[in-house]
Amino acid sequence: MTISAVVFDIGRVLIAWEPEQFYDREIGKDKRITLLESVPLHDANLEVDRGAPFKKTITDLAERHPEWAREIMMWHDHWIEMVTPDIPHSARLLRALRAKGIPVLALSNFGIETFEIAKVEYPVLTEFDQAFISGHLKCIKPDAEIYEILERETAVSPTELLFADDRPENIEAAAKRGWQTHLFTTPEGWAERLVQDGLLTKEEAA
Incomplete structure (x- = not known):
């Protein structure tokens, strides 16, 4: 054909594209599992994929989940480390x-x-x-x-x-x-x- x-x-x-591996290195697997069960980071990423502004989307999510704010902001601040190599x-x-x-x-x-x-x-x-x-x-x-x-x-x-x-x-x-x-x-x-x-x-x- x-x-x-x-x-x-x-x-x-x-x-x-390995965000889970990044978080496992940074915060440990158990904490990463809890993070992703508690915070819809992948859903937020899909909104970015649909054209939503990157920093604002992640920052807004961090504001809604202040107990995870540091870990959530890693998605923005260390994003390039999730797409390596x-x-x-x-x-x-x-x-x-x-x-x-x-x-x-x-x-x-x-x-x-x-x-x-x-x-x-x-x-x-x-x-x-x-x-x-x-x-x-x-x-x-x-x-x-x-x-x-x-x-x-x-x-x-x-x-x-x-x-x-x-x-x-x-x-x-x-x-x-x-x-x-x-x-x-x-x-x-x-x-x-x-x-x-x-x-x-x-x-x-x-």
């Missing part, structure tokens, strides 16, 4: 595809400000032919709207898109629209898929 563009998720595909093999795959003239797109749940921070730390995030970032679009995966926007703005047939994402629900939403999909677990597995589909040779995908 023809593939006209390859779509990358970012978090846990091109760069890490990068995944070099995935970056090589992105660059190999582009070197062959294959359009490479991003489709990611990411805040407006946090994406700008990440681009400074990880220049590969500036190398997409087009980046569809939820904060700018005011909608998130797996909602149908964000997939519709990419289809409309690229004018690529859904059946000619190959999409890699680490979350099954995001893959399922794309597959329902006719996209070709790959559930990302390792860069090696993603490389094998790109070779299997004839987009890269084994040498190019190494």
Whole structure:
């Protein structure tokens, strides 16, 4: 089947996204579990991904939970430490595809400000032919709207898109629209898929 563009998720595909690991290092696993049971930090992060202002969203949450204020503000003040390290093999795959003239797109749940921070730390995030970032679009995966926007703005047939994402629900939403999909677990597995589909040779995908 023809593939006209390859779509990358970012978090846990091109760069890490491990807030739990960060908190385990900083405050210990038991306290981290209590924190996340007591404070809707991941829900707040989804609001940031929908376009809410980063600092205000986290600060407001800290004000509502003063007993956890220090730990909550870590989400803002140490955010870049939660997206460390990068995944070099995935970056090589992105660059190999582009070197062959294959359009490479991003489709990611990411805040407006946090994406700008990440681009400074990880220049590969500036190398997409087009980046569809939820904060700018005011909608998130797996909602149908964000997939519709990419289809409309690229004018690529859904059946000619190959999409890699680490979350099954995001893959399922794309597959329902006719996209070709790959559930990302390792860069090696993603490389094998790109070779299997004839987009890269084994040498190019190494």
